[in-house]
Amino acid sequence: MSADGADGPKGVPLNELGIEQLSQLQKNIEQELAFFQESANTLKVLMARNDKSIFALADLKVATSNHQALIPLSESMYVRAEIADPSKQLVEIGTGYFVELDREKAKAVFERKKENIFKQMETVEKILTDKRRTRAILSEAFQAKVQSQIAAMGPNTALRSSQMRTDPLSTCELQFFKETIQQGQRLEGRGREEFREAKLVVGAECGTAVCTIGDTKVMCAVSAEICEPSSGRPQKGVINIEVDLSPMANPAHEHDRLGQKGMELTRLLELVIRDSRCVDVESLCIRNGKEVWKLRVDVRILDEDGSVLDCACLAAVTALQHFRRPNVTLEPHHTIIHSEWEKAMVPLNIYHMPICVTFGFLRDGNVMLVDPSDKETQCVSGSLVIACNKRREICALHQSTNFVLTTTMMNHCVKLAMLRAESLSELVQEIIRNDSRQRSAYCKPEGFAISIPKKLLNCGSRQPQILNPPKPLIAGPVDDTAAHSSTFTVENSLREDAVKLEEIDEDDVIATQLEAIQKNVQQVEVDTKSSAKPNNRKREVEEVDELLDGLDDLDEGDVTTLEPKETSDDDDGMDLLKAKKKKI
């Protein structure tokens, strides 16, 4: 058997084997190793048992007939018995056969057995060391193969990820990002190892939170309902995580369809929040096997600019901290769920807060970027997510795409992630503490209203902000009031005298405007009566004259055919034509 295993890798050069074959071989070797390890273990056990028997024989030497002894029936139960004839023993010679032998013979049997086992053990040990060596060689070859394959794939990975998006990465952006990242500069003016500012707001309702990191914005809402637990875990509550990628965040997203990216996000959130056991699910049990609380964590991506998982995780953790479930009372045959006003709501039991941190890697993992933005994510060749808590425990580690990271780089990333986790945990705790203080003082919480930038609201009503197109020149009377109001806005606000405009007494302005309106109304009336119509008429007459002059050169017939067209357009025109004809 040992010869078979050794021949495989020796007969064919290892380098020529494909990755799949290598992994198959590795698996075989692992299996064989496990088998031999087991047999070695059983041999050791046998040896120990044999040794015990030899000692027992030595002990029996001093025994006489009718000697009393404790005979073990199990590990810890004995029977008092008398030895009838200590010179003879029943010795097991294998497969359930026993032979009555005297002391000397029995000892010889045991000695022979011992020798046998020892020989077997030696051979097995030899095989084991052999197999271990082959395994080491194989795994080395496998690693080398994988690395070479990644190197061949390397430049394509970035391209593939950018092709899947609807917002494509242009070459100039790629060039720019690569250049600036090399120089250690980034768009927001931060360094390669600087995080963006994270902002957290908790809602007026319990269990809601909005988190923004840079332009990424995620809203999270936690709700609870009572349901039946699964039969496998009758005493544990359930946590469900639902992710929704809103089309508002990225036009590539569709409602109710997660796609690859959404699925990855959901799985990672489940890994970080559910599988790291940060929430005490046992305390969510109401009635064993019948009723438990089911928590639903709704994560909604509102805007996307890289590090979505970091933002989503922070929002979810905050929302879970902020959440209060209704209190319940157990009656013999039913459960009473109390409203907020009957009994105080109960917060969740949370053991720790996992915080995710995303790292992007360029150039096969040699250059590291902390907290990459959306465009930077498209430029990097892979990313690493580390989830840890403030107690410096790593809760999850996820690497996307294939590249090999050095240990020092990994250690550095973990250190950065832990620092970030500490500061963000503090932020979350502070937010939650402030909120609970406000609530206990019966203040109405402000909720998400504070997250609307005040600048945006003010800015819209500012006068100089109004942008009017250059005023077109219109002939004829112009409404003076309209002109007046638009001069305000077109005015260059940067000029020094721009300020003066605002200081004008409002009453005066209104008075002058009123005057202007009155004047205009009179003018317009006068205009319509006297000047406007005759002007039009005069122009029309001229036009018709020109037309007819041109027509004079043509036949009489043509003119007559043209006539009805003109009449349909304009009554005055017809009259004029007639007049003209008379003239002719």
Place this chain on the structure above:
Amino acid sequence: MSVYLPGDHIDSPSSSDAKIIVGYGIDLQNDQLVTVQPGLLRTSENKVWISVHSKRYIPTEGDHVIGVIVGKAGDFFRVEIGAAEYSVVCFTKFEGATKRNRPNLKTGDIIYACVDDEAKARGMGQLHGGFLFKTSLNHARRLLSPTCQILPTTGRFFKFEITIGMNGKIWIKAQYSNEIIAIYNIIKASENVGEGEIVDLVADLHARFRGIHSDS
């Protein structure tokens, strides 16, 4: 200044006999002006439109836009301009291009183009180098407005080229990449700043840029 939400009715301006030109975000339904986009109502003479804060571009004829080439299909380039669908540009429409002499554009290159049926390049075409980024549509419109002070003020401090597409894509080119970053930050930061404070903002950001520059 009032905020309108989709479905709100707009009262017609006082002079009812004058023709009203209806602009973006407003629809005529049963002789009533109804808003179809949320935003602020703007009026100028006999024109009304809604000023909307939006990130998604809806193509309008005559708009000058910046697009990213995403592929080739026969005689056409497929171009992404931030709208719901890709748009196409025939290669013969480029300046100096003939049937034989095709423009050499690859996937990922960016072009400045006009949304229309005309066959003229009129100085538009490929943009070389530089940096491309996106802002909201109304910020792009604001930058293009002749009364806007952002670009003239920035121009006093930096030397750069800029092309602004109506689809919110902006292309800038300067000699050094840290200058590009500074200009990018100015444009991004000016979105929520009133016209009166632009000078202060630009001067402040420029001073910060210089401070970092001299240190390094």
